[in-house]
Amino acid sequence: MLIGTHVSQAGGLDKAIGRGVERGCESIQIFNQSPRMWRPTRYGPDDFAAFRAAMADSPIRAVLIHAVYLINCASEDPEIRSKSLASLKQSLHVGDGIGADVVLHPGSALRGHVGEAIRRAGAVFREALAESERSMLLLEDTAGAGGTLGRSFEELQALLEAAGGGDRLGVCLDSCHLLASGYDVRTAAGLTETLDCFDEIVGLDRLGAVHLNDSQTPLGSNRDRHANLGEGELGEEGCVAFLSEPRFEQMAVVLETPGPDKRGTTAEEIAYAKRLRSRGLKARA
Structure with missing residues (x-):
């Protein structure tokens, strides 16, 4: 298991590696541009080479790129879909350059039929993948009200099918989102049952990464509010279950927790996650 967290790429892509190492990470997640702006950061071959060199000399063994929050590939607005496609293509391009997979919130259907929104999103995913080479596109399960897509395994599977079902399509499961969407993952038994369900509907071969976050809100709340490990509705038992899941x-x-000062996951929380993992592995032995 490659435990890590989201880190900043400010000052250059390669700087993210050092920030991950400082926190004791074996994996990192980054944005490839400002997460709340459409304008892309233009990276080139030298940036990619510097990143790969820094990673080769580090304990970091996996990298995720989180696509920007503005993307809504399911939008009814052609301009929003066009901007979303361009942004997603840029994320996949950077992923190709540094050997990272791309995590994406599938989008939302603000109006109209959910099935039509899924078809619109799938068409954008297909086009973006066709214009990139290697990076996996991992659709993240979501939690939210209204037309948010990806709140159930059935919707995730429908999105994968709409995107063509290719071998560069996968899923990133988020522990906070699972709980908020009604999947009871607060115990090892509950997580086992949930993953069995995921395997039946989507297939574990599609699972490419995990976001580990505790939840400020209870089971089935449909509210995406991350908490530090052990300080929310999952509690230590739920976090141990994720960290020791075979x-x-x-x-x-990857942790996306707020941290003690609301500035993100610290080295101390990464160390805490590793202690929880050891506890869980001992209990399973």
């Missing part, structure tokens, strides 16, 4: 063993498990 089916996550070879994956990047």
Whole structure:
């Protein structure tokens, strides 16, 4: 299991590696541009080479790029879909350059039929993948009200099918989002049952990464509010379950917690996650 967190790429892509190392990470997640702006950061071959060189000399073994929050590939507005496509293509381009997979919130259907929104999103995913080479596109399960897409395994599977079902399509599961969407993952038994359900509907071969976050809000709240590990509705038991789950063993498990000062996950929380993992592995032995 490659435990890590989201880190800043400010000052250059390669700077993210050092920030991950400082926190004791084996995996990192970055934005490839400002997460709340359409304007892309233009990276070139030299940036990619510097990143790869820094990573080769580090303990970091997996990298995720989180696509920007503005993207809504399911939008009814052609301009928003066009901007979303351009931004997603840029994320995949950077992913190709540095050997990273791209995590994306699938989008939302603000009006109209959900099935039509899924078809619109799928068409954008297909086009973006066709214009990139290697990076996986990992659709993240979501939590939210209204027409938010990806709140159930059935919707995730429908999105994958709408995108063509190719082998560069996968899923990133988020522990906070699962709980808020009604999947009871607060115990090892509950997580096992949930993953069995995921395997039946989507397939564990599609699972590419995990986001580990505790939840400020309770089971089925449909509210996406991350909490520090052990300080929310998952509690230590739920976090231990994720950190010792055998089916996550070879994956990047990335924390996106607020941190004690609301400035993100600290080295201390990464160390805490590793202690919880050791506790869970001992209990399973």
